[in-house]
Amino acid sequence: MASMFRHPASVALLVLLGGLVLAGVLLVPWDVHPPSAAAQADAVAGLPAETVAAGKEFAAATRPGSYIAMGLSLAVALLLGLTPLGARIIEWCGRPFGGHWLAEAVLGGVAVVLAAQLVTLPLSAWRHTILVRFGLSTQTWGAWAADLAKSYGVTVVTAAIMLAGLYGLMRLSPRLWWLWASAAAGVLVVVMSAVYPVVVEPLFNRFTPMADGPLRTELIEMAERDGLPVTDVLVADASRRTTAVNAYVSGLGPTRRIVVYDTLLEAPREQVVSVVAHELGHAKHGDVWVGTSIGALAVAAAACGIAVLAGAGGLLRRAGVDDITSPRSAGLILAAVAVVGLLAGPVQNVISRQIEMRADQHALELTGDPQTFIEMQTGLATTNLSDVDPPTVLHWLFGSHPTTAQRIAMAKEYA
Numbered sequence: 001m002a003s004m005f006r007h008p009a010s011v012a013l014l015v016l017l018g019g020l021v022l023a024g025v026l027l028v029p030w031d032v033h034p035p036s037a038a039a040q041a042d043a044v045a046g047l048p049a050e051t052v053a054a055g056k057e058f059a060a061a062t063r064p065g066s067y068i069a070m071g072l073s074l075a076v077a078l079l080l081g082l083t084p085l086g087a088r089i090i091e092w093c094g095r096p097f098g099g100h101w102l103a104e105a106v107l108g109g110v111a112v113v114l115a116a117q118l119v120t121l122p123l124s125a126w127r128h129t130i131l132v133r134f135g136l137s138t139q140t141w142g143a144w145a146a147d148l149a150k151s152y153g154v155t156v157v158t159a160a161i162m163l164a165g166l167y168g169l170m171r172l173s174p175r176l177w178w179l180w181a182s183a184a185a186g187v188l189v190v191v192m193s194a195v196y197p198v199v200v201e202p203l204f205n206r207f208t209p210m211a212d213g214p215l216r217t218e219l220i221e222m223a224e225r226d227g228l229p230v231t232d233v234l235v236a237d238a239s240r241r242t243t244a245v246n247a248y249v250s251g252l253g254p255t256r257r258i259v260v261y262d263t264l265l266e267a268p269r270e271q272v273v274s275v276v277a278h279e280l281g282h283a284k285h286g287d288v289w290v291g292t293s294i295g296a297l298a299v300a301a302a303a304c305g306i307a308v309l310a311g312a313g314g315l316l317r318r319a320g321v322d323d324i325t326s327p328r329s330a331g332l333i334l335a336a337v338a339v340v341g342l343l344a345g346p347v348q349n350v351i352s353r354q355i356e357m358r359a360d361q362h363a364l365e366l367t368g369d370p371q372t373f374i375e376m377q378t379g380l381a382t383t384n385l386s387d388v389d390p391p392t393v394l395h396w397l398f399g400s401h402p403t404t405a406q407r408i409a410m411a412k413e414y415a
Helices: 002-006 009-027 037-045 049-081 085-097 101-118 121-133 141-172 177-199 214-225 269-284 287-309 313-319 327-367 370-384 392-398 404-414
Strands: 207-209 233-236 247-250 257-261
Touching: 009 177, 009 287, 037 404, 049 085, 049 101, 049 121, 049 327, 049 370, 085 101, 085 327, 101 141, 101 327, 121 141, 141 177, 141 327, 177 287, 214 233, 214 257, 214 269, 247 269, 257 269, 269 287, 269 327, 269 370, 287 327, 313 327, 327 370, 327 392, 327 404, 370 404
Parallel strands: 233 257
Antiparallel strands: 207 233, 247 257
C-alpha cells in the first residue's frame, strides 16, 4: 500500500484535499447555529398534532427502502470493483468491437455504472407506491417510468462523456493524464452548473413564464431589492408528478431565474414570497458558486485519487486488471467512488445544513415577516409530509436541510 503514495499525483491529491478543507472553512457559514433543543421542542409543540404524526408515519414507511437501496447499491459497486466480475463485463461489452479501448470504456463502463443503479429499481418502484399511497405522487406508472428512463439517459450520457474523456487522456498522456483529468473534471463541474438549468431541467418539467400580476411583480422587485436581478420568473408543472411544493433560483449570471412549482401557487401570496426569499438567499451568498467550487475541487481530487490507485497492486489484482489505465478498471474506480461518497455524505450534509440555515436567516431579514415564515414552514411540513423532528443521529447522517422544528424555532427567535 505504501507504493500508492509514491505517485506524483499523491502530492496533488493532498494539496486538493487541503484546498477542500480550506474552502469548507472559509466559504461555509459556520457562525450560523441551530436553536436550542428546548426551543425546538417548543416549536414542535406548537405544530398541529396531525402534521407531526403524518410526517413520522411517512418517514417510517420510506426510510427502510432508502437505506436498503443505499446498501444494495454499495454492495453491487464493491462486487463489481473488488472482484473480476466488473472487468469481465467490460471485456464482454468491448468484444464485439474487437476489444477497442473506447468501446470498453464507454459501453463497458456505462454497463457497470448502470448495474449499480438498476439493482435498486424494485426499491424505486416500491417508493413510488408509497408516494402514491400517501398522496404525494400524482404520476401514473407510465409517467413514472418515463421520468426514470430520462434519469437513466442523463446518467448514461454523463458517464459516457466522463469515461471516454478519462481513458482517452490516459492514452494520450500516460504519465500526466491525471493532471489534465483533474483540470478537465473541475471545468466540467463549472460548465454543468451553468447549463443544467437550460439543458437538463427541461427534460423533467415544462417551464412557462409566470403570468403578469402582483405576485410576479413582487418577486422580481424583491430580487432587484436584494441586488439579484433575474431573467424571468417561471412556473414548473410539478403537479403532473407530485403534490409537494417548492421553489428555487437556478442558473448563474445570465441564466439565473426564479422557478416556482405550480403546486406552491395554491399557497397564500405571502408564503410564496417567503419561500422565494429563502431561495434568493442562496443566490445572494453565492451558494451555487460555493457548491460548484467545492464540487470542482472534489472531482479534481478524485482524478488524482484514481492515479494513486495505480499503486494499489492488491486492489488491482482483486479487480482482475493489470493497470489502472485499462478501461477494465472502471469497476474498481466505481467502487472507490462509492465508498468515498458514502463516507463524505455526512460531511456534505453538515455543510448543506449550514448553508440552508443562512438562507433561512436571509429570508427572515429580507421579508421582515417571521410569522409568515412560520406559517410557510408549517404548510410545507403538512404538504410535503416532513418529519418535523427526526432522530438526531439520522438527521446528522442524512439530513441536508434544517428540521422544521429548527426552522420555526429560528423564526421565533428572530421575532
